[in-house]
Amino acid sequence: MSAPSVPSEASAPKDPQGRPTVSEREARQVAEDAREQGWRKPSFAKEMFLGRFRLDLIHPHPVPASEDVRRGEAFLAKLREFCDREIDGALIEREARIPDEVIAGLKELGALGMKIDVKYGGLGLTQVYYNKALSLVGSANPAVGALLSAHQSIGVPQPLKMFGTQEQKDTFLPRLARTDISAFLLTEPDVGSDPARLATTAVPDGDDYVLDGVKLWTTNGVVADLLVVMARVPKAEGRKGGITAFVVEADSPGITVEHRNAFMGLRGLENGVTRFHQVRVPAANRIGEEGAGLKIALTTLNTGRLSLPAMCVGAGKWCLKVAREWSGAREQWGRPVARHEAVGEKISFIAATTFALEAVVDLSSQMADEDRNDIRIEAALAKLYGSEMGWRMADELVQIRGGRGFETAESLSARGERAVPAEQMLRDMRINRIFEGSTEIMHLLIAREAVDAHLAVAGDIIDPDKSFSDKAKAGAQAGRFYARWLPKLVAGTGQLPGSYAEFHPSGHADLSVHLRYVERTSRKLARSTFYAMSRWQGRMETKQGFLGRIVDIGAEIFAMSAACVRAEMLRTGGDHGREAYQLADVFCRQARIRVEELFTRLWSNTDEIDRKVVDGVLSGTYTWLEEGIVDPSGDGPWIADATPGPSGRENVHRRIG
8 A cells, every 4th residue: 555656747648638647556656645644633543443442532422512502503493494495305306406596595594604714704613513404404405415515515615714825715705605606626537536647737827827627527516606626737847736726716718617417316416517728717826835736635525524424314314204104104914014024124224323323423523623633534434334324224215115115206296195205315315425435435545544554664564666774674663563562452441341331321221332342343453454464465455345344344333432422422411312322222233243244254255256257357258248138328438538628518607696
């Protein structure tokens, strides 16, 4: 999981479209350079992957300040009333567009400025209440939630808040708090999670930069007023160059929204293809230094990713409500379907998982607000776990509803039944496993952070570009580290029967047994990771199946920890404590089964034979298996041409308000 230095940009070869061509190792190095290198604050998840269960970092559960609660609850009450009165999810689904008056109403409510400081005209909500608001509005319609999230979580406000100059904040944040919608533009037709090949350029020209290139999947881009654009500044004498972030006015000459994309879900999403041709951007609109763009994007996502699992929490709550009402009303063989075990276990899964996912999001959000811990891994785990479990809950709801789950809400209503959009929920939730880092990319990102301590002390040993003396020095350093670390993985608090006794209050389920399991599992996870690194060394980065399972185990035990801590907080606060303990208990029991299966699959799997089959598929060995079908796909290239130049298409950008 290391890489050599990248050749200078001036000498890097280009493909026919002017896109940089880089090797896998060079691409990894670009990502490595962009990640936050140090750990200046404690991290519960980082310690967990190292076999150290630091319950003290999350327990007692942190709580928001009373004034933050008052302001947050007051806004949620207004937002709930607005959602009930103004957001017609069926209309948005039918017309594939959020009505302008709904967006205008959200602006008037201040929803565009939920995370913007009050001194700039925003509401100044905490991360906790921002996420609760997204969960609420996303339950009314996920496309509306996506619009608000893309605007504030990854759009212009967050990078300006973290990296902008005071002049930039004074200029743009008041607009973004009340009137202007923003979008984030990184992805290109042939560049997704591999930004090393970014082709959009920003060439310095006097006091400006001139942008050229094409951006794909620009959420909010069709209606945005302000854009955050990632572009490559050429390296030159006295100029660092590299991927750089800019604030760009969406109506600047040379910008064309060439297409509004349509998807299987989130039909109201204003997502498009945006072309830049000789677009002049003032140098004053550059965020941070040249070459800092990717670091800005990744740092922004450290907390921005929490918005997605927050909306998954809302989806889980809705799935639970519908499952409860429907399975109590629908009878089969003389009793409600909920009373049949095959259906009941699905309901139990939805209830327990919704509780745990809300625990993960609220805990991570409150830690983000307090800023005492480094939550980059926690936020990534929340996104990964929320998107996977949210999809599973929606899928189980469709199964519980049976044929009615597959039928559209419009059809159900037309024949006289309740218009329950279960199939729409399934379609809308599917993108979450891809948005803001696919599950596969999240596995690799989290795995890289999880092994950071190992690479810090032993990375030079497995780096083929390091000299013998460097390797010898690293070997001595690693020897000292592992001599202290490895013995601590043998035994711990999880082996003491009476530990975590406060999580076994009289008359409640026993959660202490689950925390002891988490502590033991944390050490087992660390031992497994160390063994794998010793076994595969430099080839570890290619073992993506193994790394994914390691991360999934970490996600499960993080969720178990959060669920237990939340249950105890609710108990001591006198708020549904007994029921919370029961939900946490059943969730932990379900999670433990999944964890044990993942541990088995670490070493008993088909990874090697899968690679051989893939080789065969790509070489055409199995093309005979594809016979007997017709392919309804249309003609055209797999990836659209993104050669820079003027647009020949109509501009479909539309301004709201």
